[in-house]
Amino acid sequence: MESMVAKITQIILSPVLALIVGVFFLGLARKIMARIHWRYGPPLIQPVIDMIKLFYQKGVSHGRIFDLGIILSLAGSIVVVLFLPFGRIAPLSNSGGLLVILYMMLLAPLGMALSGGQGANPNISIGISRKLILSLGYEAPLLLILLAVMTHYKTISIVEVVSAQQSTSWSIISFPLFLSGLSYFLILPAILGIRPFDVSSAPQEISSGPMAEYGGKYLALATIEHAFVLFISIALFVNLFLGGAANPFIFFVKMLVVFVLGLCVNAVFPRFRIEQAIKYLWKWPTLLAFVSLIIIMAIRS
């Protein structure tokens, strides 16, 4: 009974914390980028102000799938958060592990792709096609990295990977996995969708891509979903390579460090074209991850 109550509190707490952290990161992103650009920047709660305004705005809807797509996408992101351990809060981590996370991460772009498709706008379609191609680009090294981690620790559960790191050392400084960690750090901007890889929602080229017809509450939900995706990608990196954490505060500090490093890259780089992005992603990160996997296989046999 007690564990039931604890589990339910964890299930409710986990997405709420993820939302707070994600929205905080969004505000922090704008502030830090502004400071790097020698400006002042908006206040840290600017994303909250934006979302309140958006919820009071009257959006336009292109049909039922337009509505349901964005709901599905956000629901998918919330469910992924439940499977990801955040410090000691790990409600559903025993049901499936890394593979379920890989699969549930599919629901977010799929939902957005479906709702965008009903928008009947080629800007949206081009944005979605670019997003899918970019996903294909970073999935090749990401799969090799995840397979290296799973093969090295002989498990598919993230909780076990975290506890293995707490007893030995962080993956990113352990012998075969530092190549994988380096490769993951190189593709992290692509997973987060920040410059130089924000080609799928390029405001100047394709009018915000999949979000071209989103206004009002749709844009607010899309922003919330962006916050969740930010949280999920960085939390996965911290769990797999930086040792997770024993309590949420240290976890949050680790996430903050990784995020600020990513932001520094975002602030100064221009945007890759899709072919350049794919060439980059399939060259060095894939090579590093592949070499790491070969080393692990050689050690095992």
Add this chain to the structure above:
Amino acid sequence: MDRNQITKWLKAPAKMANKYSLHAIYFCTGCGIIEVPPVITARWDAERFGVIPVATPRQANLFLITGYVSVKTLRAIIRTYEQMLEPKYVIGFGSCPINGGMYWDSYNTIKHLDKYIPVDGWIAGCMPRPEAIIVAVTHLWTLIDKDMANGYVKYRENYEYYRRNQELALGKLEWPPLYPTE
């Protein structure tokens, strides 16, 4: 800035949010757009006021009509204005939208923008300096506080008037009326 007044926030969150998060659509209607990039970049940083440029009218609630309005541009301006989401605010920037300005005598420009879309505020000048945009935004905040920035409500209530003027200036319009009369 009255951002620290929590009670004001809790009583009217809609007004606070509308004031401090004005997303301007990045539509360069005329020559005045040259004054906008310095405003949104590091020199006069409009982002600290919550004003950022967005790419589509669906995400915007502020429309800056910068410079003269030719007849061809008027078609695009009306379409963009109608695709924006309510509540929406229009600011005429420069002397040309007010009364024709430098092109008061031309066959190809619109002399009074007020007849075609409702305008909430004007900035006189040929060109006004970038700081004028920031002053206009703060004036718009005062108007929003006093519930006087209701151009979009006027548009809805007097739609036949505006539509008739638009058809007189542009000929037949391809899009159906935004608020169809029963």
Add this chain to the structure above:
Amino acid sequence: MSLEILLIIAFGGALFTYLVGKVSYKGRDFLAVAISLALVAFVACLYGKAGEETFYYGFLGLNLVLRLNMLSWFFAIAISSLGALCTIFSLSYMKARERTDFYFLMMLLVNAAMLGIVLAGDLISFYIFWEIMSWSAFLLISYNRGPALAAGMKYIIMSIIGSVCFLVGMLSLYVSFDTLNISQIASVIGSASSGYILFILTVFGIAFGIKNAVLPFHTWLPDAHSEAPAPFSAVLSGILIKMGTYGFLLVLYVIVGLKLFLGLGSGIFSFHSVLCLLGAVTIIIPTFIAVLQTDAKRLLAWSTIGQAGYIILGIAFGTNLALAGGIFHFFNHALFKALLFFAVGAVEFRTQTRDLDSLGGLAKKMPVVFIATLVGICALIGVPLTSGFVSKWLIYKTLILEGSPFLAFFALAGTWGTILYSYKLIHNVFLGQLPEKYKTVEKAPFSMQLPVVVLSVAILLFGILPGIPLKVIDLVGVSFGFEILNVTLRGIVSETGTLNTINIFSAVLVAAALVWLVFRSTTKSVPVTQEDSYAAGAHTPVDKYHYTVEFYNPLQKMIEPFLRDVIDEFYYWIASSVRSLASGVRRIYSGDVGNYVMYIILFLSLLIFVQMKWKVW
């Protein structure tokens, strides 16, 4: 006795339908559907009964044996249900066509032959039914005439090569063991040398590989599946390919047996790892070729080749989870590929085209088909809550846990290619701007909507409660000699983590409900028409505002040079060099009697010379 009755109903029903069709159309339609449904009911009643019946027909001194066990039952229920749904779909698809009696005869004959294959207990009856299936499929593929004739020719030639290999294997088994009964061969094969087993596996592997479209033998599939009539494409992709899978299972696990199969060869050159590698390559390359297609049915055909790679990988890998994943994926693939072919067939029926570059926006006009396609796409990708997720998850898990990360990488990368072409299919057909010429398209007729809805419900049901088919598959695995899996109604409980689909399902449902509440309680949104879309201040251009041509243009430019179909070119080169060799030989027959006399004199003088020199006789 009941197996014989089943086959008599199947074959006799086909002929009877043809005869009735000469008299009345409605009678023929009704009879075809009734026979298919009766077959489904019959097979369902046979669940759990195992048995073997021998018929002493004295055919070349051999007995014909019919046999039913769990594996046969599983395949038989899939064959009969899919056949019934196809017949229902054909009722309206073939409404105004010619030679419909012939079509229904062939369709029922193919189903009957496939039932015969899975019920065959010895190799000669297997071969007879295999041949009946092959040529009736050929007649149906070339039903449409035109380019379908060339496609059918390609199919039948490769199929005949496969059948000849099968015949060689069968004859060699008869010579070695003096029997063709499958269970008898299985009991004595332990005494054969491993070289002989390798030979048998290779020969049967070629035969079934051609049918199952494993990579070097796949080139007949895209043409055949895109030119066949739509309901038959569903049967082709869904079940006929899987007869090759059934053959593989029969040869690898029933005849040769698990220990011998895994013990053949060592390390990376063992037969089972070569087969796994072929399966992995079959996943990757056809999936990416499918991304580049512009014809809806060709895209689905290449997708079939890719998914068949998953099945081969699962079967060849050799653990009980992998076998369960492979067999379950066969079942799932039948469900969702048939659904997708039905959907594309319904669209083709209403709009007379399957060109992805010119369709669009049909979601508003054909909503039932759209929702069903959405479910099919989700199952194809393997979204959790659909049955495709469970089968793929089993395959991934066993690949990762058994330490083959490279095979796992191929399998997972194949999923991402699948996402790309599935989205292209649903976007170019159902989403986006509706062209002017399709504004008057009506909904699909009821007899097309029914199979599609039934298949979607089945996919969702088996996704939420995968225990239902997994129990049967587990029994199949046990009969092959694997250890039993711990199957509950909601998933598999194994040593390292639970696959608990109910957890995932309820989590997604609750999250979606919460978000929907937030969504509903905020400001209501204004519905707008399709034309009121952002177009940079202009009114949306009619018929030009849809992005379909070269949907993945940057990727296409990068990977197209690497995906040239060299195997197809190689086969065509063989065919043309045989043709030029034959035309060279033809020149001997010059038609001139003087030449022939000279040939005779030359040959006789050669014989005399040989006798004088070496005194041969």
